[in-house]
Amino acid sequence: MLLTCPFCGLRDHAEYEYGGDAGARMMPADGAPAAGWIDHVYLRDNPRGAHAELWFHAAGCQQWLRVVRDTFDNRVLDSRPAAERLGDGNGISA
Numbered sequence: 001m002l003l004t005c006p007f008c009g010l011r012d013h014a015e016y017e018y019g020g021d022a023g024a025r026m027m028p029a030d031g032a033p034a035a036g037w038i039d040h041v042y043l044r045d046n047p048r049g050a051h052a053e054l055w056f057h058a059a060g061c062q063q064w065l066r067v068v069r070d071t072f073d074n075r076v077l078d079s080r081p082a083a084e085r086l087g088d089g090n091g092i093s094a
Helices: 034-042
Strands: 002-005 009-012 017-021 050-056 064-070 076-081
Touching: 002 064, 002 076
Parallel strands: none
Antiparallel strands: 002 009, 017 050, 050 064, 064 076
């Protein structure tokens, strides 16, 4: 899979570290039951289609990126600096 870094250009995914879902997830409150923490840490949605993710360009510019990737075929639909919000042109607004 290739990812386009807005700073370095097209690079192999091996240069990056996956940072997780780019959507906002709320952490359980202090003192929440263990089941809430287990769900937060281990349970993730596994969407099919466009999905917003965070990637860190570890072997390049050391910048965080927001990437929209189609989980069905690994096509990268959008890539931009993490500080920029993704538009809703592709149904993703993370």
